[in-house]
Amino acid sequence: MSVKPVAHAHEGAKFLEEKAHYHFHDERLWDVRQKRDQEMHILPEWQELRQKASEIKEHTLANLPEYLEQFEKNAKANGIYVHWARDGEEHNRLVNEILQSHHAKSLIKSKSMITDECEMREYLEPQGITVTETDLGERIQQLDNQLPSHVVLPAVQKLTGDVAALFAKHYNTDPNDNDPHSLTEAQRQAARPIILNADAGMTGGNFLVAETGSFVVCTNEGNADLSANVTGLHIATLGIERIVPRMSDLGVFIRLLSRSALGSPITQYTTHFRKPKKNGEMHIILVDNGRSDRLAMDDFWSSLKCIRCGACMNTCPVYRRSGGQSYGAVYSGPIGAIIDPTFNKTKYSTLPFASTLNGSCTNVCPVKINIHEQIFKWRRVLVEEHEIPFVKKEIMKMAGRLLASPRLYRAAIKGTNVALSTMPRFILYNYLNPWGKHRELPHPVKQTFNSWYRQNRLKSAQKQSEKGGQVQ
Numbered sequence: 001m002s003v004k005p006v007a008h009a010h011e012g013a014k015f016l017e018e019k020a021h022y023h024f025h026d027e028r029l030w031d032v033r034q035k036r037d038q039e040m041h042i043l044p045e046w047q048e049l050r051q052k053a054s055e056i057k058e059h060t061l062a063n064l065p066e067y068l069e070q071f072e073k074n075a076k077a078n079g080i081y082v083h084w085a086r087d088g089e090e091h092n093r094l095v096n097e098i099l100q101s102h103h104a105k106s107l108i109k110s111k112s113m114i115t116d117e118c119e120m121r122e123y124l125e126p127q128g129i130t131v132t133e134t135d136l137g138e139r140i141q142q143l144d145n146q147l148p149s150h151v152v153l154p155a156v157q158k159l160t161g162d163v164a165a166l167f168a169k170h171y172n173t174d175p176n177d178n179d180p181h182s183l184t185e186a187q188r189q190a191a192r193p194i195i196l197n198a199d200a201g202m203t204g205g206n207f208l209v210a211e212t213g214s215f216v217v218c219t220n221e222g223n224a225d226l227s228a229n230v231t232g233l234h235i236a237t238l239g240i241e242r243i244v245p246r247m248s249d250l251g252v253f254i255r256l257l258s259r260s261a262l263g264s265p266i267t268q269y270t271t272h273f274r275k276p277k278k279n280g281e282m283h284i285i286l287v288d289n290g291r292s293d294r295l296a297m298d299d300f301w302s303s304l305k306c307i308r309c310g311a312c313m314n315t316c317p318v319y320r321r322s323g324g325q326s327y328g329a330v331y332s333g334p335i336g337a338i339i340d341p342t343f344n345k346t347k348y349s350t351l352p353f354a355s356t357l358n359g360s361c362t363n364v365c366p367v368k369i370n371i372h373e374q375i376f377k378w379r380r381v382l383v384e385e386h387e388i389p390f391v392k393k394e395i396m397k398m399a400g401r402l403l404a405s406p407r408l409y410r411a412a413i414k415g416t417n418v419a420l421s422t423m424p425r426f427i428l429y430n431y432l433n434p435w436g437k438h439r440e441l442p443h444p445v446k447q448t449f450n451s452w453y454r455q456n457r458l459k460s461a462q463k464q465s466e467k468g469g470q471v472q
Contacts, residue, residue, distance in 0.1 A: 005387075006329065008350045012322030013437065015157075025157050026320045032153075033314040035263020036364065043255070053252050054368040057305035060245055061295060067210040067243050068286065074213025078275040081283040088118030091287050095120060095202075095235060096127055098283055102233055104129070104199035110217070110224035111135040111154070112204025113308070114239055114287055116147060116330045117343075132194050134223035136187055143170050149324030149332065152261045152310040157323045201227035202235045205273075206257065206307070207250060208243040208286075214274040215242075215284065216250065218257060218267040225271055232280040236273065240286050241304040253307060256366040260309040294342045299377045303338050305367040310335075312361035312371055318354050327351060334361035338374040341382070349387040352378035413448055420444040 016022050040046045060067055072082045085091035091114075099107065107124070109115065109131055121131045121142075133139040137154035141147065143166050148154035155163075160178050168175035173186045203224045205215040215236060217224040228234045244250065258267045276282035295301045313319045313333030324332040329340045329348060337355060340348035352375045361371040382388050383396065402409055421444045429436040 003344065003346045005349045006327065006347060006351065008322065008326050008328070008354050011326035011328065012318075012354070015323040015326055016321065016438070021157060021159060021323070022321065024159060025323055028156060029314045029320045032261075032263055033311075033364070036260055036311060036314065037263075039259040039263050039265065043259075049252055049256055050366055050368055053256055053307075053366060054305065056244060056249050056252060057367050058302070060243060061241065061301065061304055064240065064243070064295065067245055068240060070210040071208055071213055071243055072286075074210070075284060076213070078213050079282070080213065080275060081281070083283060083285045085118075085285050085287045085289070087289050088120075088287075089123075091115075091118045091237065091285055091289070092120050092123035094285055095237070096124060096129070098233070098235055099124075099129055099200055100127075102200065102281075104233065106130045106132070106194070106198045107200050107202055108132050108134050108195050108198040108227050108230070109138075109201075110203040110219065110227040111138050111148075112202065112237055113148060113151060113330055114204060114237055114289075115202070117289060118287065132191070132198070134191065134195060134227050135219070135221060136184065139187060139191065140166060143167075146325060147330055150310055150313055151308045151331065151333075151335075157325065195226055195230055198231050200233040200235065201229070201231045202237065203227050203273075205236050205238040205242060207253060208238055208284075209245075209247055209250065210243055211246045212274065214247075214272055216254075217271050217273065218254075218269065219271075220262075220268045222269045225269060228271075228273065229277060232277065234273075234276065234280065234282045235285065236283070237285040237287060239291060240288055241291055241306075257307055257309055260311040260364065260366040290342055297342070299381075300338060300342065300374055302369050303335070303342075303371075303374060305369050306335055306339075307367060309366060311364040311366065315360045315364050317356060317358070317360075322354065327354070334371045334375065335369075338371060338378060341378055345382065345385065345387050349382050352376075352382065353388075410448070410450055417444040417448075 015025075043049070075082050083094050085094055099105075105128060107129055111133070115121070124131055133142045135154065137156070138148060140155040140158060140163055141149070144158075149157045158166075160180055160183065163183050164173070164177045165175050167173045167177075167183055167186050171186050171190050173183070177183060177186075203217050206218045207216045209215065215238065217228075217236075219225075228236075244253065254266065254270060258264050273282070291304060295304060310333070312335050313324075316334050319333040327333070327336050327340070329336050329351070331339045334355060337348075337351040340351055355372065355375045357372050357376060359372045362369070362373070365371060383393055386393070402412055420441060428441070
């Protein structure tokens with residue numbers, strides 16, 4: 001079956017048509033970015049922390065098998081069942097087997113993007129198992145049958161009115177209720193019976209600690225603690241790249257995570273899980289799902305350093321103006337643009353082109369991933385492997401030839417200036433050219449810099465050069 005590339009530009013244009021959503025989304029995320037900057041300036045050692053975090057991650061990834069084996073040994077010694085999943089299908093089968101062995105029919109889940117990556121809910125529900133998100137933002141997205149829009153703020157694109165309409169549909173609340181506190185209370189009342197009567201709980205996890213065989217979950221709502229403790233069965237699912245060697249390493253990442261994510265000093269709940277509760281059972285599923293393959297990619301392995309803070313998304317002008325849903329993937333924004341093609345080059349071939357390459361994502365990354373450079377490298381890979389449309393590929397070839405020849409480039413600039421001053425607008429601004437919908441061409445200049453330099457500076461520069469040569 002052929003796979004269609006995600007229509008990011010089309011979906012982004014639809015998001016831009018909703019002015020209220022667009023402005024809210026842009027301003028909300030930029031506010032988070034500014035708070036991140038304020039927190040960064042409070043810590044004089046910020047850049048040292050980033051460097052340390054990057055070095056820990058690189059060391060861990062270079063020795064990943066050893067640390068994973070150490071974690072497994074220590075976790076088993078703590079009484080935890082450890083499972084390994086090569087891909088999403090194996091992960092889902094393992095979860096189903098654990099639930100079936102306990103006759104569990106309802107699962108409450110704390111935010112875990114890897115289960116979305118594995119499409120776990122789509123697998124379990126036909127087996128008769130109900131999966132309910134306990135994170136408020138994730139629950140809103142679940143009720144609206146949408147993927148998370150942001151790694152930390154899953155429903156950041158929705159206005160209060162959107163949530164009111166959604167809750168009115170599912171909870172019979174007032175569709176005109178514009179009070180966030182009232183809407184949150186409605187969700188609390190709806191979720192509490194489901195949570196208290198659940199058969200099993202599932203969490204994700206931010207960090208695995210090899211030294212202790214434990215793992216750490218950071219949330220602001222405390223829902224991970226509920227999911228883990230209300231029932232006697234706790235399943236945790238984490239990507240293999242989440243491991244750190246020692247407990248002492250955690251301090252570096254905990255200091256960076258929330259400051260980078262939300263501009264707050266720390267998350268409300270940082271919970272350490274080391275063994276099952278009394279008379280309970282704890283399972284950890286370590287998921288590969290293409291991560292080993294990515295680790296072997298010379299240009300893209302360092303994306304595995306990501307700690308899912310979303311800082312790159314908050315600062316990205318394209319993400320802020322196109323919304324997370326336009327990426328059509330579990331991971332959106334700049335980090336999604338370099339992770340998603342590792343899952344499917346054809347489906348996500350458009351995402352590396354959804355960037356201005358301004359480098360801001362790289363500048364704010366707490367673990368120093370060269371995000372914008374990887375986006376550029378993905379463009380090259382996709383062009384070489386014919387994963388972009390023929391027309392775009394030919395245009396890029398022409399642009400390459402033009403930019404590689406200064407004489408040809410200057411001639412083209414002269415011709416463009418003439419065209420700008422004489423060409424009728426309808427030739428460019430028509431329904432066949434979506435590029436012109438949101439862009440205005442620059443005014444033609446009377447003189448280019450090159451011709452001005454030749455006229456005013458070239459002769460004097462040559463004379464200076466000749467004098468310098470005579471002195472020598």
